[in-house]
Amino acid sequence: MFALQVRIRAAAKRALLMKIQVSTDNPLQLRVDAIAVPVFSDGEVTDAVKALDKPLGSIIRDMYRAGEIKGREDELHVLPSTALPSKRVFVIGLGPSFNRNAAAMARFAGSAVRLAQRRGARKIALLLPDLPGVEPDLIGELFAEGAMMATFEPASYRTKNDVQHTDVSEVTLLVGRDSAEAKIKAGVERGAILGEAANSERVMVNTPANDMTPTHLANIAKDLGKKYGFKVDVLDTPAIKKLGMGSFLAVAAGSDQPPKIIVLDYSGDKRSKTKLGIIGKGITFDTGGISLKPALDMDAMKGDMAGGATVIAAMTAIARLKLKMNALGIVVATENMPSGKATKPGDVVRAMNGKTIEIINTDAEGRLVLADGLVYARKLGATHLLDIATLTGAVVIALGHTSTGVMSNDREWADAFHRATEPYGERYWELPLFPEYAELIKSPIADMKNSGGRQAGTIFGAMFLKEFVDDTPWIHLDIAGTSWAERDSGALVKGPSAVALRPIVRLASSMQGKPVHARADDAAHRRFVDGAAKKAHHERGNGASSGRVRTRRRVH
16 A cells, blocks of 8 residues: 555656646747647648747748648657757647647647657746637647656566656746736646645556555545545445345455445535535456456456546535535445455345345446445435446447546436537447447346447446436446557557546536436437437537547457
C-alpha cells in the first residue's frame, strides 16, 4: 500500500510542480525554451503564427506551402529560432479544420508538453489556436487538462528508465490582449483539478493487482476523502452479507482477498433532495472465475477496476470543485478468482433487491457486482444513476476501440450526459434497450440469468442492470473498448485513458441548482423509433466530438 501511495503522490507532484498560466506577453519577446504553434491541415497558418514566423524568415509558412509541414494530427516539427529569445519553435499539427473545437486545445497542450519532455524544454509557451465559437473558460480548462494529463508516467515500476525525460516546470498560454483573459484563467483552475483527477485515476488503473487489491483501493478513497472533505465508508464482508448482497458476494466467493463496498458521499447542497449516484465496477483482477479466460492478454485484467477508479476520481474532483449539488459514489470492489469456494455455472444467487439470478457464465461478473451497487445507491438516496464499467468484450466487437457504449432508460437523462461529453473529444454511441431485448435475460429456473450467449452481448448486460434501477433515471457506460490508450496521442500517454471522467464531472456540474426530473420515461430508445429527439440532440448524442482513444483487444 505504501508503494502505491508513493506512486499516486509522485503523479500529483509532477503535475503540481508544473506551473500553468495565461499571459498576454508578446511571443516575440518571451524567453522560454520553446514556443509551440498550432497548424491545421487545411487553410493557411493564422495571423498569430505568421507574426511569430516573420523573424524566422517565414520558414513555417514556406514549409507549410511546400507540404513539408502538413498539419496532420500528432505531426510534430522542431525548428531552431535564433532570431527569437525562445530557443526553439514546436510546430504541432491539429488535423483538419473541423477539429477547431475545445478538444483541440487539450491535444495541442498535451502534444507540446510531451514534446518538451523529450527535447529537454522546461519552460514552454503555446500560441492560442484559432478556435471560433469555443467559450473562453473551456479553452482554459482544456489547456490545463491537456498539459497535466501529458505528465502521466506509465512506467512507474522501472528501476532504470533509458528514455530521456525532462519534467516541464512552466506552461504558458499566450492570448491576445482583447481576449477574455479572466474567464480563461478561471477555466485553467477547473482544468487543473480535472487533470490531476484524471492522472490519479490512471495511476490506480495502471497499478498491478498485487498492489491494487480491494483493500488498497478502499484506502486510497479514504485518504482522498480526508484530504478533500467528503465522507468515505467501507463495508466489509459481514456488513455486505447483512445487506443481502448475494449477487456481489457470488463474484467475491473465490478470492482470498476480502471484498469491499466503498461508499463516497459528498453533500454540496443540503437543501436539495436530488443526488447523483455514480456506481463503478471495481474488479481489481478478473480471471473469469470458473469460466476461466484465455491466457492471452489476461494481464490486462488489472484494469478491470477502471470504472471504480473513475468513480473515486470523479468524486474527488466534484468535492475539490465545491459543486453545489449532492453526489454519491459506490465502488463494488473484489477479485474474480477460481477456487474451491468459487461460484459455479448453474448456481443461483439472490441479489439485494430479492431477485434471483442463474449464473450461466462466471466471467459475466461485472453485471453481478453492479446490480447490488445500483440497488444500494438507491437505498442511500440516489435519485439519478450512472454506472461505469469495463463490462463486455461485445462492445469492442460492436464499436471497436473508438466509442464508449451508452445505454439508458430515460431520454432526458441520456441527453444531459451527451451534452456533457461535447468538449472532450471522446466518442460515445448509444445502443437501444428495446423491450424485446428483455427476453434475452429470462431464465428457466430463476428470475433472470447473467449471460445470454453471443447475440447483443452489450445490450444484454445493460438489460440485466436495468432490472435493478426500477424507474430511477439511469445511464450505463460500457468502457471496455476505450479505457486504455495503446499509443501516445495528444494529451493521452499510452496506458489508462481516464475516459468519461471529465464528462461525468461536467454532468454533475450541470445539476447545480437546477430541477431534474426524477422518474425515468423508459423510452431512451425512442429516437431510434420515432425520431422524437431533435436532430441537434441526435447528432450531439451520437458522438460528434473527435476522440482518439486506441487500445489493444481486451475481453471483460
